[in-house]
Amino acid sequence: MSTASVITGIVLLLIVMLAIGYFSYKQNQKVKILVSKLKNFADKHATTISNSGVHNNNVIGIDGTGEKLFFVNHVKNIYVMVDLRTIKVCKITEGARMVNTNYGNQKVIDNVDLTLIPIDPKSNLIHFEYFNVNNGDIQLSGELQFLDKWVQIINSQIRSLK
Numbered sequence: 001m002s003t004a005s006v007i008t009g010i011v012l013l014l015i016v017m018l019a020i021g022y023f024s025y026k027q028n029q030k031v032k033i034l035v036s037k038l039k040n041f042a043d044k045h046a047t048t049i050s051n052s053g054v055h056n057n058n059v060i061g062i063d064g065t066g067e068k069l070f071f072v073n074h075v076k077n078i079y080v081m082v083d084l085r086t087i088k089v090c091k092i093t094e095g096a097r098m099v100n101t102n103y104g105n106q107k108v109i110d111n112v113d114l115t116l117i118p119i120d121p122k123s124n125l126i127h128f129e130y131f132n133v134n135n136g137d138i139q140l141s142g143e144l145q146f147l148d149k150w151v152q153i154i155n156s157q158i159r160s161l162k
Contacts, residue, residue, distance in 0.1 A: 034072065038059045042070050045081055057074040060114075067161065080128070082126060086119055087154075090158065092114060094112050114128040114147050116128075
């Protein structure tokens, strides 16, 4: 192996490592910005966030008392605060359809929301959108796992408030 080949290999390896480091840094910056927006939003409601999670352009969090849920969508500029004492249950809702393919019927998911069902049946359901093919989302990338975790956290908080 010639010296030129070794140097070329080392340079290419360094370029790849720098690119990975750069993209990792940018992702961490995005998460910090989203969490900062969530904390600032909670500050406006005179509370602090004790538990939060970020997925794509959405950040969700619960305050220290577990009574308030906060949701921020960075792209659509949506800020929502929900009093969990007014919520009966939280669940994941999917908009799906069956498609006939060469391999049989396949379930195609068009949208995934985190849905809060209020205690008062006259109140509207509260939906936080995490995936929607009509908004350019191509395929699911961890939304169901992320939301499953948060449904358990939120329902646990709802039960503890009763």
